[in-house]
Structure formats: C-alpha cells, structure tokens
Amino acid sequence: MLAFALAVGRAQLSTRIPPGAAAQFMVPQPAVDNSPPENILATAEFDPPVVRPGEKTFYRVTITATENSIKWPDKIPAPPELRLGAVARGQLTQPDGMPFHPVSGFVYEITALALGHFVVSNFVVQVGGSSVEVPPASVDVDGHGVTLPARKLSLEVSETNLFFGQPFRVRVILPAAPGNQIEALRDVQFNGDALLADRLATRRSVETVNRGGQLMPAFIFETAATPLVTGRLNISAQGFTAGSEFGGPVVISGPVMFPSGPPKYVLLVSDWVGLNVRPLPSEGQRPGFTGAIGKFLADRPQLSTNRIHVGEPVHLKFAFHGQGDLTRFVPPELPRTSDWQVIADNPPDNGFTLIPLTDEIQATPAIPFSCFDPSAAKYVDLTIPSLPVTVVGEDLPLQLAASDDEAGSAAPLKLSGLALMPGKTVASLKPLQLRGWFVGVQLVPVMVFFALWQWDRRRRFLEAHPEIVRRRQARRALRYERRQLKIAVEAGDSAAFVSHAADAMRIAVAPQYPANPVALVGGDVLAQFDDAARHGPAGVTVRKIFAAADEQFSIGAKGRADLLALHFEVDAVLLELEEKL
Amino acid sequence: MRWHRQILLVAVLFGAVICRAGTANDYFKVGLEMSGAGQLPEAAMAFEKSAQMQPASGTLVNLGIAEWRRGRAGAAILAWEKARWIDPFDSRAGADLKFARTAAQVDEPELKWFETASTWLPPNAWAWLAGASLWLAVGLLVLPGIFRRRKAGWHSPLAALAFGIFLFTLTANVGVVSRTQIGFVLKKNAPLLLTPTRTGEVISTLTAGEPARQLRSRGNFLFIRTQTESGWIGRDAFGLVGD
Amino acid sequence: MKPFTTIIKRALPLLLAASWRALAVDATNVVPPVTARDFYNAGTRLLAGKKYDDAEKLFQSAVAAQDEPVQPAAVYNLGHARFAEGAELIKKGPDAQKVSARGHAASAAGEQAIRRSESALADNNLDRMIAAYLEGRGARRELRDAEKAVAAAMEIYGKTLQKWQRAADDFKSAAELNPADTNATQNAEIVERDLAQLVDSLRKMQAMLGAMGKQRADLGKLLGRLKGQIPGPNAPPGAPGEDGEEDDNGKNGKHPEDLVGQKENASLQGKEESPSALSPDQAGQILEGLSIDGGRRLSMSDQEGRPLQPGKGRNW
Structure with a gap:
C-alpha cells in the first residue's frame, strides 16, 4: 500500500459548504426503470479466465435489475476446488436517457486450489418475484500458461x-x-x-x-x-x-x-x-473544542474598528489554515457574555458580529477554540484572543436648549466648569452616625459625668461623717510618727524617741474624744485602756513615756538611754490604740 | 521623656495624613490635565482615585463632569450627589444635578421630611451638633450642682435650647442614616429582576441616574425600591451615596 | 358605659376584618391567598390540577412577595409550570408531522409544476403550456396553504420557545438561590436540551418556509411567462387576482434574529449535515423527540404548606 502525503503548507482558508453545493442533493432523482422480468439480463464470467493454482480470480455476475429486487442466494454452485471469499455487491444506475436502467453486480474473490477446468454452473436467482437464470462460467487453472492479473x-x-x-x-x-x-x-x-x-x-x-x-x-x-x-x-x-x-x-x-x-x-x-x-484523549481537552483534528494555525483576528458606541456593531473576522480537513471545519461557538450580543456570520464566512451592550467594556471577549493535533496526540489551543476596544457611551448633551428648561429658569442650561481645587474633604463618605468609634466617643462625657456625680456623693458623705476624716487623718499622722520613732531608735536618740512616742499616743487617741492631740495628756491615753491594761505593761509604758516627755521640758534634763529599750512596748501600745481607730 | 514620645507620634500621624493628601492632590491634578486634553476615561479614573483616597466635593464634581462627558449619566449623577453629601453648600453640584436630571429626564429622589432636614448641613455636622448640644444641656443642668455654684438665670434657658437643638438633630441624624440607603442606577437599561439571580426574570429596565432605596442585599444583588416598583439589581449597576 | 364604648371601639375593627375574610371565601371554601406561602400552596394545587396558566400567575405572586424561605421553591415550580405550558402548546398546536409532510408534498408538487412549466415553455406546445399553467396554479395554491400551516406551527413553536427559555432560567435561578437543589440544575439542563432541539426544528421549519417561498416566487414567474404565451381565447378560467404575486410577509411566530444566540445542537464532527429541506421522516423524527411521552413525568412540589425541600424532589 502506498502512503501518500498531502500538499504540505497548503494555505487554505477554512471552507464551509456553500449553499449551491448542497443544492445538488436537493435535485430529485428520476424514476428508475422497472422493466418486466423478461427484459432482465444476467451475465457471468471469471476475470481472469485462466489462473495458476493459488492465484486469485474474480467471479462476476451482472444483472440488469435493481439490487434490492434481487434475492441473491447464500451459496452458489461452485466446485469445492474453488475457494470463495465474501460476496461484494453493488448497483449502478446506467444513464440511458430517461428513465435510468439499473445494473447490479455481484463479485466473489476466488482462489483456485487445484489444477483443472472448473465450472460454476448456471443457477436461478429470484428477481422481483420472477426467476432469472445466471449462465454458467468457467475458469482454467493451469500451472504453465501465461496468466493475466485480475x-x-x-x-x-x-x-x-x-x-x-x-x-x-x-x-x-x-x-x-x-x-x-x-x-x-x-x-x-x-x-x-x-x-x-x-x-x-x-x-x-x-x-x-x-x-x-x-x-x-x-x-x-x-x-x-x-x-x-x-x-x-x-x-x-x-x-x-x-x-x-x-x-x-x-x-x-x-x-x-x-x-x-x-x-x-x-x-x-x-x-x-x-x-x-x-479514541480522542479526554485529558488535556481544551475549551472550545468543536471537533477540528489536524495541524491548524490561527491567523491574527481582525476587528473592523476599535472605537464604537454602545449598540453599534463591530465585525470580528478570523481564519484558520493548515493541514487537516477544513471542509467540515466547525468554527468556534458563540461566546456567552452578558456584555456583548454576538451573531455568527453565515457560512462560508468566518466571523462574528459583536454589539457592545455597555460602555464599560474594554476588550472583545476571548473566543475559546482548540483543535486536536493527531501527530502530537494533544490538544492545541487556538483561542481567538480578545482585542482592545474603546466603547463610547451615549452622547449626553453638554447644554440644553432654552425650550428644554421646563421649570423656567430653575435649571441651568449647561454643566458647570471644572473645580480647580478639591474643596471640602472628609475622611470617608460613611457618616459619623454609622461609625462605631463616634458612638464610643459619646460615652466619654457619660463617664465624666458619672465620675463627677460619684465624687460629689463621696464628698457629701464625708461631710456628714467627719469622724471618718478625723480617723483617717489620725492614722496617717500615726504612720508618720511611727516612722520617726523608728528613725530615733536607729539613731539612738532617746529624746526624740520619747517625744515622738508621746505624740503618737496622743494622735492615736485624739479622734476618740475628739480633741486636738496637742491638748491630750498621758491620762487621756490611759483612759482608752481597760483596767487590766491600765495596770499592766501597757499602762506602765505609757506612764514612763509621758513621764520622760514631761521631764524633757525641765531645765537641765538629760535624755534617758534606757527608754530606747521600750520601743517594742511602745509599738505594742500604738498597735492597740490603732486598732481602736 | 514621655511627652517627647507623644509629640513624635502626633508628627508621624500628621505626616501620613499630609502624604496621603499629597497623592490625592496629584491624582486631582492629573485628572484636570486629562480633562483638558479630552481624555475623559483617564480623567474619570484619576478623579475617582483621588476621591477614593480623600473624598472631596470638588473632586467629585469634576468626576461627575468627566463621567457625563463620556456618556455615563448614572455615574455622573452619583458623583454629584456624593459631592453634595460632603458639602451641601456647594452650588456647582446642585446646579449640575438639576441640569443632568433635566437632560436625562430622571427625577430627584423623594425625601421624607427628616431626610430633607438632614440635607441642610453636612452629615458629620449633625453628629457633632447632636453630641455637643446634648452634653451642653446635661452639663448646664448637672455641673452647677456638683460644683456648688449658684445657678444663673441663663443656665436653664440655655440648657433647654441645647436640648431642643438636640431633639431636632436627632431627626436630622435619623435622616442622615436613612439617606445612606439612597442610591442611583449606574447603567443604562439596567434590568430590575424578580429574583436575586443571574437568570432572574426581568421586571423592567431602569434608566441610568434613576434614584432608588436599598432595602436589603443578597450575594451580588441589592433589593431596591424605586418610586414605582421594587426588585433586585446587580451591585455593579447601583451605587449608594454614602458608600 | 365608658368601658363598653372602649370595648366596642377596639373589637369592631377585628370583627369587620373577620367578616370581610369570611365573605371573601368563595364557593369552594378556599380563602384567597395573602402571604407568599398562600400563593405558593395555591399554585402548587393548580399545578397538580394541570391549570398551568393560573399556577404560573400564583407562583409569580409568590416570588414577587420576596419571602426568602418560599422564593426558591416558588421559582422552581414556576419553571415547572412554564415548561408544562410550553409542552401543552405543542400538544394542542398543529401536528408537526402532518405540517411537515404537507410542506414536502407541496414542495414536491411545486417542483414538478416548475419542471413541467419549464419543459412546456421550452417545447412551445400550447396544450402543454395550458396544462402546465393549470398544474402550476394548483401547486402555488398548495404552497401558499402549506406556508401558512408551517408559519402557524412556527408561531406555536416560537411561543413554546419563549416559555421554555423562561423555564430554563427559572430552574437556573432556583439552583442559584438554593445551591443544594440538584434537581433544579438537572431540570435546567434538560430544558436546555429540549430548547436546542426546538431551535433546530424552528430553523428547519424556517428553512422549509424560505424554500417554499422561493419556490412559490419562481412558480409565480413561470406562470406569468406561461400566461403571456397563452393566447387570450385559450386562457384557462380562474379567479381574478389569483395570478398576482401574493406578498404575504408570513407572520411567523419567530424571526431569524430572535434565534440569534440560541444554542443549536452542535453537529457531530464529520457527520453530514445537509441544510436541505427535511424529508417527512427526518422532520417526524425530530418533532417526535419533542413530544412528552407518558413515560416521563415531571416532578412537582406537591406538598402543601411547606416549600419543596432541596434534594428530596423526584428527578425529572
């Protein structure tokens, strides 16, 4: 079998079946001659009539009748030395003016298996209900003769x-x-x-x-x-x-x-x-595959114009060429897009008419298309790319005629000029009323007023209960005296120790009276203790301290260092007095 | 040293604001140049960028003019409404809106009485006025007692006045919030759909610039009510003033 | 006295409302629908009763009420109602097979008449010219009638196309509103397939109409020429104006530009697709595929009081 190559690189625009070419199929066929059976002829022959053993010959029977009317037998009377292949059958409408005369042929491929003269005898076939005799035909199988090829x-x-x-x-x-x-x-x-x-x-x-x-x-x-x-x-x-x-x-x-x-x-x-x-591989199939198989190339698509108005059509023309059958080339399908109205050209033209529906479009839609390259066994993308366009919106008037001004002079007749400065700015068009932080800011005065109110309440309460203030002041002064006591003990200053101890005791008991601490004496301090404590170590300590304090006022008094040893007792007394505050 | 840090922070913030303003101003200038050269789409884009960075009434007026000149009535009307939102005293925006509505044969949005009142001042002014008047009234009533000052004769009337202003600003604030739901159709012949779906049945088509109120949203669709009908519209076909 | 007056004032409006509602009940004791759910339930009842027009209106009202829980099911059933309406139109419309066969018969007769006329003109035989003229006139009448029949069929198909287009969009909307509803997606695909077949049929009918129109025009010209050749005394009798060009614009239900964007059945690659007029067998096969057979029933949401639950509907 000879393989042959197609013309390489034959540039061929995609062709579609023109309407005229299809019209030939619309022509109705003339009537067929259905002559009576006596006019039907049958012939039979071997081609070639002489063969060598093992060579092939064809047994042909020709009958002048339509194939459908012939009831061909399943088996024909062939001698066993002739091996028959499958029958091939066909019909020819023989042009002979009007009407047409049919001729049907039946062919067997026969292989001769032995030497000799063999005859396929006559036999009868039914043609349209009548019997037609097929004449006998013979073949010579000769080992030496010159044979012609079938x-x-x-x-x-x-x-x-x-x-x-x-x-x-x-x-x-x-x-x-x-x-x-x-x-x-x-x-x-x-x-x-x-x-x-x-x-x-x-x-x-x-x-x-x-x-x-x-x-x-x-x-x-x-x-x-x-x-x-x-x-x-x-x-x-x-x-x-x-x-x-x-x-x-x-x-x-x-x-x-x-x-x-x-x-x-x-x-x-x-x-x-x-x-x-x-089968075509399912993996790797690209979008827009319409069945094109071959090596195709896409020409650059052409747009009739790239600046259009909304509603104005523009034509996109595309072409494919290459190796492959373009007779039945199915072009890309209409792209589905809400921004464009797309109308396909009628065959044989290749293109789309695109009508933009909105002025926000910036490019034509990409039209998916692909073909299958059998030599590479893969799909090739041939998508028609989108092309940039500028879609101009509707022409709006820049000024109105005087008669268009329905409300008299209420509406201006033309647009204002451009503002030369940005003007008043805001951080955002979203109003403050819808912003969370503004609502939060309103809570600040609430909290302030609340705090003020609480402060006023506290103040009034303290005014109504002055003893609380006195006690707080006494505690604060006591803490101060105790610190001074500690300093005096560390410094070994017994005079200061005695002075601060006495002051501390007066301060501790002053709120109980109430009185100015300076006006209080040791007896006032002792009065805060019960009988047992008064006569116990606490009472002794108080008397000693106040006695020492009184002595310090006399001329020539000397500090008593042994009183420093009383600082623990003094602490205990002060603790007891503080608890009463 | 603590106050040093505070001053530095304020300076950095101020610098950021100034930088941002500088870039918005640059886009504004580019927009002016493009408008002068007749490059309307580019001018509109520049003004839009400037407005996004720093909304300003003049920028939005210019944006509206650029959009109108390139044939996009809806976007122009929205831009002018936004300019008037920022600065109700800007006469250019008002005049351009009147012109555009006459030319495009669309109506103004119908405002309720409290919404009309809210248009007398910028929206943020009502907010601050409400806060200030309320707390002034409360302060005048409460603080003298707290600080043990004798109430003067003018305290009470002033507090009453402040409270009255507060009550009025309440309605205006409600109007401001209500007006944020007002928007305008951006696209010509925008379809009004029965359902919030891409393939929804079209009830009618709306004119670019037609006003409507957004009632709710679902996915990429907004349920709006115009003066005569209601239905769903795509988000890209409708713009809110307070957006 | 005063409490009595107050009671009367408060109770009276309620009494009036209840009585209005009672009066509004019709003879079948059905309360007119008020809420979206009421409209949906009423529409479902009518859909089950095959009253598709009324069901469509009720479903539209249910959808328009914008009640979120009810809307997806209402849109779904609206698609059903519209599809059923379209199918009813085809069923009640002219028999497509007969129309197609009539068209082909008229076309064949017209072709024969054209050949006879041309042959008679070529032979210049008076008898043959008269016979051809008479035959041609009859064939032209047949063509005109066949064109009207095809146009009427196309009008029905055009209306069905609109209904089915809307039905497909309704199913897609239902699927979008409720992504879990796979029935809606499947139904949309089925309707789109039927739509593609319908568009194919319409295009073929259109082609047939165009071919018949052209044939009638050609025949008209030939008849004119024959008449010119036949002498007055030999002219055959006929109704006045019959020989004139009947320029009926054929008010087809669908215009070619309406079919733009419609997706046809993609032709199989390599398969011969003859744009020629359909044979009766071919037309019958195509149109037969559109008829609703008893084996395929449309599932409907027939549960009153509750919208159709997604995923529980029967497959179409």
Whole structure:
C-alpha cells in the first residue's frame, strides 16, 4: 500500500459548504426503470479466465435489475476446488436517457486450489418475484500458461493510525487497461464499519502512478472519509467501470486514451485495508473544542474598528489554515457574555458580529477554540484572543436648549466648569452616625459625668461623717510618727524617741474624744485602756513615756538611754490604740 | 521623656495624613490635565482615585463632569450627589444635578421630611451638633450642682435650647442614616429582576441616574425600591451615596 | 358605659376584618391567598390540577412577595409550570408531522409544476403550456396553504420557545438561590436540551418556509411567462387576482434574529449535515423527540404548606 502525503503548507482558508453545493442533493432523482422480468439480463464470467493454482480470480455476475429486487442466494454452485471469499455487491444506475436502467453486480474473490477446468454452473436467482437464470462460467487453472492479473482496484489511505473523527484521504485507483486505456469509475463506495465518506470532497483525476516499478496512467477517485468508531477498522472499495462516463469533472494529466464503443459496466473491488482508530484523549481537552483534528494555525483576528458606541456593531473576522480537513471545519461557538450580543456570520464566512451592550467594556471577549493535533496526540489551543476596544457611551448633551428648561429658569442650561481645587474633604463618605468609634466617643462625657456625680456623693458623705476624716487623718499622722520613732531608735536618740512616742499616743487617741492631740495628756491615753491594761505593761509604758516627755521640758534634763529599750512596748501600745481607730 | 514620645507620634500621624493628601492632590491634578486634553476615561479614573483616597466635593464634581462627558449619566449623577453629601453648600453640584436630571429626564429622589432636614448641613455636622448640644444641656443642668455654684438665670434657658437643638438633630441624624440607603442606577437599561439571580426574570429596565432605596442585599444583588416598583439589581449597576 | 364604648371601639375593627375574610371565601371554601406561602400552596394545587396558566400567575405572586424561605421553591415550580405550558402548546398546536409532510408534498408538487412549466415553455406546445399553467396554479395554491400551516406551527413553536427559555432560567435561578437543589440544575439542563432541539426544528421549519417561498416566487414567474404565451381565447378560467404575486410577509411566530444566540445542537464532527429541506421522516423524527411521552413525568412540589425541600424532589 502506498502512503501518500498531502500538499504540505497548503494555505487554505477554512471552507464551509456553500449553499449551491448542497443544492445538488436537493435535485430529485428520476424514476428508475422497472422493466418486466423478461427484459432482465444476467451475465457471468471469471476475470481472469485462466489462473495458476493459488492465484486469485474474480467471479462476476451482472444483472440488469435493481439490487434490492434481487434475492441473491447464500451459496452458489461452485466446485469445492474453488475457494470463495465474501460476496461484494453493488448497483449502478446506467444513464440511458430517461428513465435510468439499473445494473447490479455481484463479485466473489476466488482462489483456485487445484489444477483443472472448473465450472460454476448456471443457477436461478429470484428477481422481483420472477426467476432469472445466471449462465454458467468457467475458469482454467493451469500451472504453465501465461496468466493475466485480475482486474481490481487499489485502495490507498493517507493514515492508518487515526483518531476517532479524524478525516483522512482515500484514493481508489483503477490502473489503465492494456493499451493504456483509461476507464472511469462510477458509484464508488466504501465497505466497512462506521465509515463516513464525504461526497463533497471528491476529486477525480487521471494521473500517472507507479505499479510494480512501472509507470502507468490510472483513474483516481479521491475523497475524504472519517471513522465513526474506535478500534480496528477494515475498509475496502468497490466501483463500476464505466468507459468514458466520468459522471463529473475530472483532472487529466498527460496523454491518455479512452475506450471506444459503449462502456462495459463491471463491478471491481479492492483489497481490505486495516485502520487503527484510537479514541480522542479526554485529558488535556481544551475549551472550545468543536471537533477540528489536524495541524491548524490561527491567523491574527481582525476587528473592523476599535472605537464604537454602545449598540453599534463591530465585525470580528478570523481564519484558520493548515493541514487537516477544513471542509467540515466547525468554527468556534458563540461566546456567552452578558456584555456583548454576538451573531455568527453565515457560512462560508468566518466571523462574528459583536454589539457592545455597555460602555464599560474594554476588550472583545476571548473566543475559546482548540483543535486536536493527531501527530502530537494533544490538544492545541487556538483561542481567538480578545482585542482592545474603546466603547463610547451615549452622547449626553453638554447644554440644553432654552425650550428644554421646563421649570423656567430653575435649571441651568449647561454643566458647570471644572473645580480647580478639591474643596471640602472628609475622611470617608460613611457618616459619623454609622461609625462605631463616634458612638464610643459619646460615652466619654457619660463617664465624666458619672465620675463627677460619684465624687460629689463621696464628698457629701464625708461631710456628714467627719469622724471618718478625723480617723483617717489620725492614722496617717500615726504612720508618720511611727516612722520617726523608728528613725530615733536607729539613731539612738532617746529624746526624740520619747517625744515622738508621746505624740503618737496622743494622735492615736485624739479622734476618740475628739480633741486636738496637742491638748491630750498621758491620762487621756490611759483612759482608752481597760483596767487590766491600765495596770499592766501597757499602762506602765505609757506612764514612763509621758513621764520622760514631761521631764524633757525641765531645765537641765538629760535624755534617758534606757527608754530606747521600750520601743517594742511602745509599738505594742500604738498597735492597740490603732486598732481602736 | 514621655511627652517627647507623644509629640513624635502626633508628627508621624500628621505626616501620613499630609502624604496621603499629597497623592490625592496629584491624582486631582492629573485628572484636570486629562480633562483638558479630552481624555475623559483617564480623567474619570484619576478623579475617582483621588476621591477614593480623600473624598472631596470638588473632586467629585469634576468626576461627575468627566463621567457625563463620556456618556455615563448614572455615574455622573452619583458623583454629584456624593459631592453634595460632603458639602451641601456647594452650588456647582446642585446646579449640575438639576441640569443632568433635566437632560436625562430622571427625577430627584423623594425625601421624607427628616431626610430633607438632614440635607441642610453636612452629615458629620449633625453628629457633632447632636453630641455637643446634648452634653451642653446635661452639663448646664448637672455641673452647677456638683460644683456648688449658684445657678444663673441663663443656665436653664440655655440648657433647654441645647436640648431642643438636640431633639431636632436627632431627626436630622435619623435622616442622615436613612439617606445612606439612597442610591442611583449606574447603567443604562439596567434590568430590575424578580429574583436575586443571574437568570432572574426581568421586571423592567431602569434608566441610568434613576434614584432608588436599598432595602436589603443578597450575594451580588441589592433589593431596591424605586418610586414605582421594587426588585433586585446587580451591585455593579447601583451605587449608594454614602458608600 | 365608658368601658363598653372602649370595648366596642377596639373589637369592631377585628370583627369587620373577620367578616370581610369570611365573605371573601368563595364557593369552594378556599380563602384567597395573602402571604407568599398562600400563593405558593395555591399554585402548587393548580399545578397538580394541570391549570398551568393560573399556577404560573400564583407562583409569580409568590416570588414577587420576596419571602426568602418560599422564593426558591416558588421559582422552581414556576419553571415547572412554564415548561408544562410550553409542552401543552405543542400538544394542542398543529401536528408537526402532518405540517411537515404537507410542506414536502407541496414542495414536491411545486417542483414538478416548475419542471413541467419549464419543459412546456421550452417545447412551445400550447396544450402543454395550458396544462402546465393549470398544474402550476394548483401547486402555488398548495404552497401558499402549506406556508401558512408551517408559519402557524412556527408561531406555536416560537411561543413554546419563549416559555421554555423562561423555564430554563427559572430552574437556573432556583439552583442559584438554593445551591443544594440538584434537581433544579438537572431540570435546567434538560430544558436546555429540549430548547436546542426546538431551535433546530424552528430553523428547519424556517428553512422549509424560505424554500417554499422561493419556490412559490419562481412558480409565480413561470406562470406569468406561461400566461403571456397563452393566447387570450385559450386562457384557462380562474379567479381574478389569483395570478398576482401574493406578498404575504408570513407572520411567523419567530424571526431569524430572535434565534440569534440560541444554542443549536452542535453537529457531530464529520457527520453530514445537509441544510436541505427535511424529508417527512427526518422532520417526524425530530418533532417526535419533542413530544412528552407518558413515560416521563415531571416532578412537582406537591406538598402543601411547606416549600419543596432541596434534594428530596423526584428527578425529572
């Protein structure tokens, strides 16, 4: 099988099926000749009629009736030395004015297993309810004779390893007959599971091909096909030879000869070709994949203008080209966006008309698109990028005509001029009433007033209870005297000790009377003790201190150092007196 | 040494305020230049940045003018309303609003009586006035007794006056808070939806600059009430004055 | 006396309100709905009773009441009501298969008439021209009638399209209001698929209409030429004005620009998609796919007093 390459780098704008091309399918077919059975002819032959053992030959039966009306038997009376392959069948509508005459062909690929002369005898087939006899045909299997090769078609495919949905090119080749006579092929069809042939991508040509090292002209029927299942796929081709009835335009290269006379319609078949169809990978699929398979490149999109008003349409044109079938190229889908109204161009044009719906737009929407590159086995992003645009809002008037001023002179007729200074500023447009800290600030005077009120209350209370003040003052003065006592003891100053001790005792008992401490004497201090304490150590200590204090006032008095030893007793007395405060 | 630290802190804060003001002023100047050059989108962006950094009545007036000149009536009306919010005595904003509403055929928002009263002074002034009047009244009544001063003849009348001012400012403050829910439609033909969803049924379309009150919100939608109907609108299509 | 007067003053308004409500009860003892929940419950009852128009109005009122707990379920059922309304329109509308077949038959007759006319003009045979003229006139009448039938079908489909578009948006809204409601999302997808099929059908009908219109125009021109060739005495009888161009603008229910942005079924890659007029079989298959068969029932929120709980509804 010859593999062939497509024209590399053929720049081809994406083409869509033009309406005219599709119109040919709308033409209704003329009526088919349904002649009575006596006009139905059946012929049978072996091609070639002479073969060597092990070589192939084709057993062909041609019947001038529609294929559907023929009930072909499951088995034909072939001798066991001839191994039969599967039957290929086809129908040709033979143009012969109006109406059309059908010709149906049945072909078996036969392998001769033994030498000899073998006959496939006549047999009857049912055609439209009537019996038609197929005449006998014979083949000679000769080990020595010169044999001619069987006429058959060649099937070539551009790819045998495909992905699901990947279009590929198929060429059906009918080499020239002896004498370099070219015959057309008609009603070419492909046999195989789930294969879709694209009739609109068909090309007929007569070219020179290399067959077994020999260059010869051949009729080539070329089309595009797409596998519709995954897995192992076997395809073959068949077609009717049709003389010079090409049935459409044909490109002829080089000198050729066409057979003269009426065409002989013979059903030819090709060998089976295997294809391996893999599913498209699901991982890595990019957004905007519409089924394009091939190596494509995107041209830079073009915008008709980049400055538009709201509601004004702008055209976005895009184009793709590259290796791959663009006949069935499905362009990107309409992008869904709330800012734009998008209208797709009618085929074969490629583009979108975009209408901006708001003036906040700054760019056209990116249009997701991707293709699958079978050679790299991965998806390629071909997203049409967004292009910057400036959308101008509606034209608002900058001044009003005098008649527009409905309220007389209430409304100004034009806008004011620009302010040259920022003017009054605020920290934020959010009012203070909604800010937490302002509410918090209002609590400050509350707290202040509360504090003042508490202070006034305290003051009044103390005014009503002066003894509390006196006692507090006495405690404070007592603490001071005790500190002085401690200093006097540490300094060994007995005079100061006695003086401060006496003062401390007077201060401690002054609030009880109440009286000025200076006016109190030892007896006043003793009066604060009960009888037992008065005559006990506390009383003795008090008398000693006050006696010593009185002596200090006399002239020539000397300090008594032994009184310093009384500081513990003096502390005890002062503690007892303080507890009474 | 403690007072040294306090002075330093105040100086740093003041410097930050001055720096911030300096940048806002720069954007203001850029906006003026762009407006003069006819680069309206850029001018609007500059004024908007300046207003975001330091809201000012003049900046917002200029923003409104730039938006109006580039065809965005809703955004212009909102900017002028914000300028009037900051400074009710700014006659330019008021005049531009009257002009715009006449040209765009949209109505003023309907204000209740206490909201109308709240427009006589800037919103923050009412807040300070309320606080000052209240505490003045309380102080006049309470402090003489606390400090054992004889109440003068003017204490009580002044306290009564202050309290009266406070009561009035209460209604004005309520009006200020209520007015923060007033907004304006920003987009032309903004859809008013029945439900707060992207695919909600469209009740009607609103004109840019049309006033409405926000009643509540849900997700990216606000429930608003115009003078004739109510429904949901996208957040990007509606702007509040006090925002 | 004074307490008695006070009691009367306070009780009277309540008594009046209760009596108004009692008077408002209709013969079926149903109190007219007041709250969102009332509207929703009433709408659900009507939806179950297949009164889709009234149910739609009640659900709309329930949604408009902006009651947050009720709104998602009300929007969901509103989608149901609208979808059912659209399906009813298709059911009650003209039989799409018949309309399609009629269109194709008229188209075939028109094609034949055009060929006969062209052949007669080429042969310059008077008898054949008269026969072709008569045939052409009949075929043109047939085309006109078929166009009207297709236009009527398209109008119905257009109304259904609007209902289903709204229904799909309602389901999407319900899903957005209550993300836990997977039923709403599924229903939206189903309605969108049906919408895509409907749009396909509409486009095909539109193409058929356009083709028939063109055919009628071509036939009209040929008839004009034939008439010019036929001498006066041999002219066949006919109603006056019948030969004139009938320029009916065909008030289709849907205009091409209305279909802009509608998502068609994406064509399978490599599959041949012929833009030609539909064969009756093809049209029948497509339109058959839109009919609601008995095996697929729409789930409805039929629990009174409580909005549909998300996730507990039956799958569509």
